[in-house]
Amino acid sequence: MGVPAEVHRIALLIKSMRVRGAGRIARTAAYAMKVAAQKYSGNDLNEFKSYMRGVAQLLGSTRPTAVSLHNALRYVLNRVERAQSIEEAVVAAVSAADSFIEASLNAVGVISEIGSKLIEDGDTVLTHCNSSAALAVLKAAHSSGKRIRVYATETRPKFQGLLSYRELAENGIPVTLIPDSAVRFVMREVDKVVVGADTVTANGAVINKVGTSLIALAAHEARVRFYVATETYKFSPATVLGELVTIEERGPEEVVPLDLLTSHPNLKVRNPAFDVTPPDYIDAIITERGVIPPKAAAVILLEDYGATLAEELATITIDIED
Amino acid sequence: MLEVLEKILENVGRFKIYSSTDVAFAVADAVVKCFGDAEDLSEAARSVLALVEGLANTRPTSVISFNVAKRLVEKAEALMKAGEPKERVAEALAAEAAALKRELESSIAVAAALGARRVRDGSTVMTCSYSKSVKALFSRLKSEGKRVQAIVTESRPGGEGIAMAQELSDLGFETELIVDSAVRFFMKDVDAVVVGAEAIAANGAVINKVGTSLIALAAHEARVRTFVIATTHKFSTETVFGELVRLPVVEGTALLPGLERVKGVSAKCPLFDVTPPRYIDAIVTERGVVAPEAALLLVREVYGWPTAPDAVSCARRLVEVAERGRSS
Numbered sequence: 001m002g003v004p005a006e007v008h009r010i011a012l013l014i015k016s017m018r019v020r021g022a023g024r025i026a027r028t029a030a031y032a033m034k035v036a037a038q039k040y041s042g043n044d045l046n047e048f049k050s051y052m053r054g055v056a057q058l059l060g061s062t063r064p065t066a067v068s069l070h071n072a073l074r075y076v077l078n079r080v081e082r083a084q085s086i087e088e089a090v091v092a093a094v095s096a097a098d099s100f101i102e103a104s105l106n107a108v109g110v111i112s113e114i115g116s117k118l119i120e121d122g123d124t125v126l127t128h129c130n131s132s133a134a135l136a137v138l139k140a141a142h143s144s145g146k147r148i149r150v151y152a153t154e155t156r157p158k159f160q161g162l163l164s165y166r167e168l169a170e171n172g173i174p175v176t177l178i179p180d181s182a183v184r185f186v187m188r189e190v191d192k193v194v195v196g197a198d199t200v201t202a203n204g205a206v207i208n209k210v211g212t213s214l215i216a217l218a219a220h221e222a223r224v225r226f227y228v229a230t231e232t233y234k235f236s237p238a239t240v241l242g243e244l245v246t247i248e249e250r251g252p253e254e255v256v257p258l259d260l261l262t263s264h265p266n267l268k269v270r271n272p273a274f275d276v277t278p279p280d281y282i283d284a285i286i287t288e289r290g291v292i293p294p295k296a297a298a299v300i301l302l303e304d305y306g307a308t309l310a311e312e313l314a315t316i317t318i319d320i321e322d
Numbered sequence: 323m324l325e326v327l328e329k330i331l332e333n334v335g336r337f338k339i340y341s342s343t344d345v346a347f348a349v350a351d352a353v354v355k356c357f358g359d360a361e362d363l364s365e366a367a368r369s370v371l372a373l374v375e376g377l378a379n380t381r382p383t384s385v386i387s388f389n390v391a392k393r394l395v396e397k398a399e400a401l402m403k404a405g406e407p408k409e410r411v412a413e414a415l416a417a418e419a420a421a422l423k424r425e426l427e428s429s430i431a432v433a434a435a436l437g438a439r440r441v442r443d444g445s446t447v448m449t450c451s452y453s454k455s456v457k458a459l460f461s462r463l464k465s466e467g468k469r470v471q472a473i474v475t476e477s478r479p480g481g482e483g484i485a486m487a488q489e490l491s492d493l494g495f496e497t498e499l500i501v502d503s504a505v506r507f508f509m510k511d512v513d514a515v516v517v518g519a520e521a522i523a524a525n526g527a528v529i530n531k532v533g534t535s536l537i538a539l540a541a542h543e544a545r546v547r548t549f550v551i552a553t554t555h556k557f558s559t560e561t562v563f564g565e566l567v568r569l570p571v572v573e574g575t576a577l578l579p580g581l582e583r584v585k586g587v588s589a590k591c592p593l594f595d596v597t598p599p600r601y602i603d604a605i606v607t608e609r610g611v612v613a614p615e616a617a618l619l620l621v622r623e624v625y626g627w628p629t630a631p632d633a634v635s636c637a638r639r640l641v642e643v644a645e646r647g648r649s650s
Binding site for chain 2 (some may be wrong): 137153154155156159162165175176177178179180181182183184186187209210211213214217218221236247255256260265266267268269270271272275
C-alpha cells in the first residue's frame with residue numbers, strides 16, 4: 001500500500017521547515033511512523049515491514065542530513081524489524097514511536113535540570129538560533145531563581161532567533177536581540193554561551209545552525225565558556241564508521257529576493273544551513289545522560305549503537321593483495 | 323539651514339550613505355553650503371559648529387569626516403583672519419572642498435593599486451560592508467586582468483554588503499553573497515580578507531563596520547591574511563592622546579531589514595567594532611603598506627607633531643574668530 005496522505009502532509013511540514021529544530025523534527029518523524037502504522041490496512045508482516053521502510057525512506061529524504069530524524073526512524077524501524085507477527089509489528093511501531101517521543105521530551109527536562117546548574121546567578125548568556133534544549137536550560141536556571149540576562153542572535157537568514165527571543169521574554173527573562181555580526185562586540189559582556197546541536201559526531205564536533213562555530217571561536221578568544229545542550233539521539237553513529245556529515249545548502253531566496261540574482265548574472269548566494277564547531281572550542285556537552293566532554297561522544301555512541309556498528313563493521317570487506 | 327544638516331546627519335546615522343568616504347564628501351559639501359547659505363560669516367561659523375557637533379553625536383567614528391571638516395575650517399579661519407568677505411570665503415571653500423575630494427579620490431586609487439599587488443590572480447577575497455576603497459581595489463584588479471572571486475557578507479545591521487556584492491558582480495567578478503554567520507564556514511576557501519576602515523586608532527586597531535573583527539578573527543584562526551585598505555585621512559589623531567573612540571549603538575530593529583516592523587522587541591545594533599592590530603597583517607594606505615602598529619608613525623608624518631586640536635574645537639575657534647571679526 002502507498003504512503004498515507006497524512007504522512008505526506010507531515011513530511012512536507014518537515015521539508016518546508018515549518019517543523020524546525022532537531023528535537024521537534026525527530027518527534028514529528030516518530031509520530032508520522034506511528035500514524036503510518038495505524039493507517040496500515042493490510043494483513044501481511046513482510047508487506048508491513050517494507051511499507052514501513054518506504055515510509056521511513058520518505059521521511060528520511062525530507063532532511064537527509066538531520067541525524068535526529070534518522071535516529072528516530074531507526075529507533076522505530078529496528079523494533080518493527082524484530083516483530084514476529086503483523087499484530088506485534090503494528091503494536092511495536094506505535095509503542096516505539098510513543099516511547100521515543102516520551103524519552104525525547106523527558107530528555108529535554110533532564111538536560112534543563114543538569115544544565116541549569118552550570119548557569120550562575122547574574123550570568124549573561126548568549127544563545128543562537130532556536131534550540132529547545134538550550135532554551136530549556138535557560139528557563140530552568142531562571143525559574144530556580146537565578147537572575148540571568150540573555151543575548152539572542154537574530155540568526156539569519158530565517159530569523160529563528162526571534163522565536164527564542166519571544167519564548168524567553170514570555171518567561172520573564174530579560175533578553176536582547178542582536179545581529180549575528182555583533183557577536184564579538186557583545187562577547188566581553190557574556191559569561192556563557194549555550195546552544196543546541198543538530199548533530200554530534202564521533203570526535204565530538206558539533207554540527208549546528210550556521211554561525212555556531214563563529215560564536216564558539218569568539219567565545220574561545222574571550223575565554224567565555226561554551227556549552228552545547230543536546231539529546232543523545234543527535235549523536236551520529238555513522239560518523240564512527242568514518243562517514244562525513246553533509247552540510248545542507250539551502251536556496252538563495254532565503255537570503256535575497258530572486259530577481260536580484262537574475263539582474264546580476266555574476267552574483268550568487270551561498271546559504272549553508274549548518275557549520276561545524278570543533279571539539280576544542282566546546283567546554284561540555286549537556287545531555288540527558290550527564291555533562292560530557294565533547295571528545296567523550298564516542299563513548300555514548302558505542303554504548304548506544306555498539307552492537308549495530310559491530311555488525312556493520314563486519315560487512316566491510318577488504319581486498320588484500322598477495 | 324539646519325534642516326539640511328539634519329538630513330545629512332540622519333542619512334549618516336541610518337546608513338543611507340554607505341561608505342565613510344561618501345560621508346566625508348557629504349560633510350565637505352555641507353560645510354561649503356553653510357557659507358553659501360548664511361547671511362554673514364558669524365552665522366556660517368555657527369552652522370559649521372552645529373554640523374561638526376551633530377556629526378560627533380551621530381557618527382563619532384568618522385575620522386575622515388572630521389579630518390575633512392578640520393581642513394575646511396582651518397582654511398576658513400585663515401581667510402577670515404585675513405579679512406576676506408563672506409562671498410570670497412565661500413568661493414575659496416568650494417574650491418578647497420573640490421580639491422579635497424580629488425585628493426581623497428586619488429589617494430584611494432593609489433592605495434587600491436598598492437593593495438591589488440597583494441591579491442594574486444585566481445584567488446578568493448572575502449570582504450564586508452560597503453567600502454569605496456575595497457571597490458577601487460577590485461576595479462584595479464579588473465584593469466590588471468586578475469580574475470578574483472569575491473565573497474561578501476550581507477553586513478547587517480544595515481545590510482549594505484548586498485549593494486557591495488551587486489557592484490562587484492557588475493564589475494565582472496564572480497561574487498558570492500553570504501549571511502554574516504557563514505564567515506567561518508567559508509574561510510577555508512578564502513585566500514585573503516580585504517576590508518575598508520571607518521577609522522584607524524593610534525595603536526593600529528581598526529574601527530570598521532560591526533562584524534569586521536569576527537571576520538578578522540576567523541581569518542586569523544585559518545591563517546588567512548587580513549588587509550585593511552584605508553587612506554591616511556582615516557587615521558585618528560585624537561586616539562594618540564588616549565581618546566577612546568565612541569562606538570554608536572542603535573537601539574531597536576530599524577536597521578534590521580526583515581524585522582523593521584516587528585513590535586516590542588528589545589534589540590541592540592552596534593554599528594562598528596574594533597579589530598585588534600594582531601589580527602591585521604597590513605594596512606594599505608596611499609603612502610604605502612604598513613604594519614598596523616606603525617600607524618602612529620604615519621599619523622606623525624601626515625599630521626605633524628603635536629597634532630592640531632579636534633574638529634569640534636577647531637569649529638568653536640572659528641565661531642570665536644567670526645564673532646571677533648563682527649565686533650571689530
